[in-house]
Amino acid sequence: MVSPDHPDKYRVLEDAFGFSTFRSRQEEIVDAVLSGRNVLAVMPTGAGKSLCFQLPALVKGGLSIVVSPLIALMDDQVAALKLSGQKAEAIHSGKSREENVEIWRRVTRGEVSLLYMSPERLMTPRMQAALTKFSLGLIAVDEAHCISQWGHSFRAEYLMLGALREAFPGVPIIALTATADRSTRDDISEKLFGGDVSVFVSGFDRPNISITVADKTRAGAEIERFVKSRGGQSGIVYRISRKKVEDTAAALSAAGIRALAYHAGMPPADRAANQEAFLAEPGIVMVATVAFGMGIDKSDVRFVVHGDVPSSLEAYYQEIGRAGRDGEPADAYMLYGLEDVRTRRRFIDEADCEPERRRVDALRLDALIGFCEATSCRRVALLAYFGESSQACGNCDICLDPPALADGRDVARLAIDLVRTTGERYGAAYIVSLLTGETNDMVLSRGHDSLPLFAAGSSRKKAEWRSILRQLVAARALHAETGAFGSLMLGEKAEAVLSGNQEFLIRLPSPGKSRRSKRGSAPERRLNGPETELLVRLKALRREIAAEQGVPAYVVFPDRTLEEMVVTHPRSLDDMARVRGVGAAKLEAFGRTFLDALNG
Incomplete structure (x- = not known):
């Protein structure tokens, strides 16, 4: 059936993307954009969000702009579009000035349909002035949760995008994300659209992903056991710190598993090489911080492990959504303990x-x-958080083995x-x-x-x-x-x-089954002679800092934190960050001083 309003959409759907029919809710969203309406689309990972702006851009013709937060994400989507025969390009800081200038020349000659940019580049006065000379088809804002201060990966530069509706009046804007609870959706609607937007929320359920939450006792051993039980499968293991990433990757490698590390502290070339290997080769386990994952499109990821609890259910949902994108069975396995909380x-x-x-x-x-801590179906609890009602799934640890x-x-x-x-x-x-x-x-x-x-x-x-x-x-x-x-x-x-x-x-x-983690029990043992002397020195240092700051000594660090420093003897800032009582601000303010005292 050909839509009387937008008859070209089916031709483009088949010619450009190779599909004969739309997937759930795609057609509604495409029609809304083609009708000139602003749209916020919340769709689960793997549901075909990109098509919702790429197809109407091609139907409208001319130039459309896509805002994306990551260079790698831009390049991946441009490469995929080019492979489909589409005229797409990206202008970003990862290219030389000469490359960017040549791309812009192609834009001015009408040889580019979809132009990807970062929000910083799009919102410069010079770029906006240049774009006003074009009759833009649409503006797409990918990973739109980045605009919301209530979202799990807020990026301040995305706030600039609120000026788009005034800079380009009459140009429809479509914002897309895989994860946004109601407060995040409301925030995006107000900041980006001033409330003038049609909101489409697709079903959040990914029934092929089996969900398990397990008590954390010895995280390293538990992760190794789980990964070994999925021998030869591709997977992602998330850890909360760079040191945990490196330690876990090394331990898995020593156990004969091909594991690679990924975190923001690695050289960019090493990160890129590991990501490329993960995407291109089967059976690799990527151990990473949350720096890894946005825009990762690998269909055969069979499991996602959280060695530490994520920051929110939004983050959790997005991260487990990287598993099972091919629709085949996959596992989400989280370790959870009091220390995480x-x-x-x-x-x-x-x-x-x-x-x-x-x-x-x-x-x-x-x-x-x-x-x-749920005592009934976890999927019901997860979907309810996003405002979706459901029945017991039969595919989570509680349904399969009720407590x-x-x-x-x-x-x-x-x-x-x-x-x-x-x-x-x-x-x-x-x-x-x-x-x-x-x-x-x-x-x-x-x-x-x-x-x-x-x-x-x-x-x-x-x-x-x-x-x-x-x-x-x-x-x-x-x-x-x-x-x-x-x-x-x-x-x-x-x-x-x-x-x-x-x-x-x-x-x-x-009774008798409760176990204490090594980290939690470390300060419980009695200090030996040298450790007691070191504790005395740390307390003296704490008094000096407290006097300088004009605060009580315990405000700097409580005794228990100093005792754990003595017992665990951190040798780097990453080690120090793992000590209870050492938050980000205190790590920055006092971490190096106490490290010097410990290792001097």
Whole structure:
């Protein structure tokens, strides 16, 4: 059937792209753009987003502009279009001035249909003045979540794009992304379109991806076991830091797995070579930070492993979406532990941003915790986050192996009551200390060892109580404040749990099965003589810095952080970043000074 409004779209669809029919929602979006409307399209990875702007650009004829955040992403799409016989080019800083000038000459001669640029280059007065001489077909903004401060990969330079609608009145703008929850969509709609936009949200479900979240105990060994069980398959392993990337890649290589590393600290040539090998060759495992992945189009990635929890469910969804793009079965496997939550909370607390951004990031972390602590289908929880209802999937760890649940009303009431009794002022670690009856200087100085509830939960191990507190946060019975101390506060469901009138199911670890990570237990052992002397020196250094800054010593670093420095003895800034209590800001301010003291 030929559309009476845009009869050429089917011809272009077949001639330029080799398809006889559109995929789900593509035609609606194409028609909206061809009708001159602004469009925001949110479509899952692999759903054919690029066609939604490339096809109408070719139907309209003349010149269309595509905004893209990465040089590699531009080059990949241009290469793919050229292979399809289309007249596409990219102007960017990765090319010589002579190359860019020659491309622009081709643009002026009408020999280019799709011109890719970065937002910085497009929004210069000189480029905008030059483009006003053309009758532009459309402007496409790829990876549009980058424009939103609430998105998981915000890029400040994308904010400039809000001026496009005034600079090019009458030219339809289409923005596309694979991941945007409601607040991100609303932010894009307002910043880029001033609210004048048609929003299309496609189904987020990727039913071929099996989802698993596992307790993190020995991450390196667990990653190696999982990857070995998928012998010969291509996959991606995400780690939170450059050092973890390098260590994990080295360990997998030593185990006979062809693993390559990718992070922003590597020389560009090495990154490019590893990415090219991953894209071109079968059976390679890429170990990477989140610097890797945007625009990666490899259909046979069979698994994505998160060795550390991602920053949000948006980020998680986008990252697992790089698996199984061919529609064949694939696995998403995440390791999750209390230390991950602490690290992510620390990143939020110490981020240099507005309070509202910090608040939203904290809410997103709570949603991620809820997903990790889910006791029913994970896919239902994930899709619900994006506003999509679904039924139990039968293809996640909970559906395939339902956890044993118990009535946790008593332990939940105990934890909530203690949080309330102590004034909702203390973080999870301190509450766990009180529950288990640990007497330390902080507990004694506040007189909390005399509380009626002190040690009331001593029959359970600290790891069990940490899990219980996480589940209470996930259930919104408790709320982890985003301030410096991450105080636990009563959540909206607290009173319902305290009343005890309704069953409150909770996943309780079996006795004796709780395990403590090496990193978490390091400072627990007694310091030897040289280590004690080193700790004394670090405390003296801390006092000097505190005096210079005019703050109490514990504000620089608490004792436990100094003790962990002594035990783990970091030798680089990357090592130092892994020490509890060392956030990004403190790493920058004090990291080198304490490294020198440790290794001097």
